[in-house]
Amino acid sequence: MKILFIGDVVGMRSCEALQQELHGIKQKLGADVVIVNGENSAEGNGINPASAGAIFDAGADVITTGNHCFRQKTMEAEWESNERIIRPANYGEDVIGRGMCVLDRGAYSIAVINLMGTTFMQPLENPFHCADRILEKCDARIKIVDFHAEATSEKRAMGFYLAGRVSAVLGTHTHVPTADEQVIDGTGYITDTGMTGPKNSILGVEKEIIIDRFLTYYPKRHRFAEGDIELNGVLMDIDQKTGKCSFIERYRQIITTA
Template identity: 40%
Template sequence: MLKLLFIGDIVGRPGREIILEKLGRLRLDMGLDFVIANAENAAAGAGITGSIAKSLLEAGVDAITLGDHVWDQRGWETEITQVDKVCRPANLPAKCPGWDHVIIETRGFRVAVFTVLGRSFMNTKADCPFLTADRLIDQLKAQADAIIVEIHAEATSEKQALGWYLDGRVTAVVGTHTHVPTADARVLPRGTAFMCDLGMTGPYTSVLGRVVDPIIARFMDGMPRRVEVATEDVRISGALIEIDASMANARSIELVTVRR
């Protein structure tokens, strides 16, 4: 049995700091073989930089995934090709820089991971996530022992639909983007672990990681305001997936929450 922790969206400095503080001990205490993290909000709450990506990898993250904020930080479109173990969403236009998947390995067991962006309520230029998943699975099934699919999407229906669509074809389908951990973690009938949203790694005294009062005011009057990343009640949120190495099926999946 192998253990894989997939960490939900890392938000700003608070999210980065708790990873740097806690992940090394967490790997030992939980006996983790793999750690994957979505870090698309790691730089000031929007995007990522090369130095941040390298610091997360040095802290014990094995692979970094991204989402719709992938290009928010200036210069990342150049840096992305210079940092190993980072992949941008696979269903972005093919001309976009960066890799569309990552393969990591331990104890001779290879895990491939890729992200697809949802298209419902998302203002992105993205190909069909279902057909993109088909293409990547066909490409990767000879290169990896297990495949983990992240769907970075707004609609829970789209996430659930992809989970059922890929049941039995990949080891896990997990959702990110909405920053709120869901209570639906389970192994689907054909052996694929599923969870609608991993939650965020960042400050929970917030509205999705941002300071509360300006967000409330924006909902009330519609006026634009600068909204900073919050700082209190910082947690790691993600899913622990146990993988049967002999079958590459998921044995279990459960929400993991780590507080400071």
């Protein structure tokens, strides 16, 4: 089976671009399941009901998130009710929301697990220990891990740590795709899948704002850039019977917007 994972969606314009193109992309690539990181899909970062709804309408089966997951207070009801929107599992069981979603496809099931790194980020539960705890109880044969982390070394370490135990470890958060996609002991891996956001930008933000900050060190409010959208992600081929990944490749498409 083929699984398409799409990197951090930046802003509502990117959600609309997904609505415009994702159904066609899914058909072209023959993707059976689509997982989307919606971490920055709302204006002002985070995710809200409107951006989540747009991503699902575009064709996503599961939405993962990251360190901005609780930025939008309007999401509280969604965290309670929608099992297909998940936040990092290492926030703990006493925190609103879920850290894993299991898709039941009859003959097989797919567990999507969301974890967040702790290097240069929030001091959550150790993600390696959290992964162990989840995998002890997870009997789904196919397991996809979105590891939302800052440090390349932490992501690489997680990839090797979970190699042979999950179907894929896919890094998110930095918005810049890396060129190290590989299969390690049946586990698809990439350090970062990149973003789905404005192409002519700095990590999705208007480039002038970021350049000025480097010149003056004076903080300014971030605004998402306009213009065409670049979609970044990975396509994987996973055996339904063994849960092993046999192939992973980067996918990138420029979506022209009005």
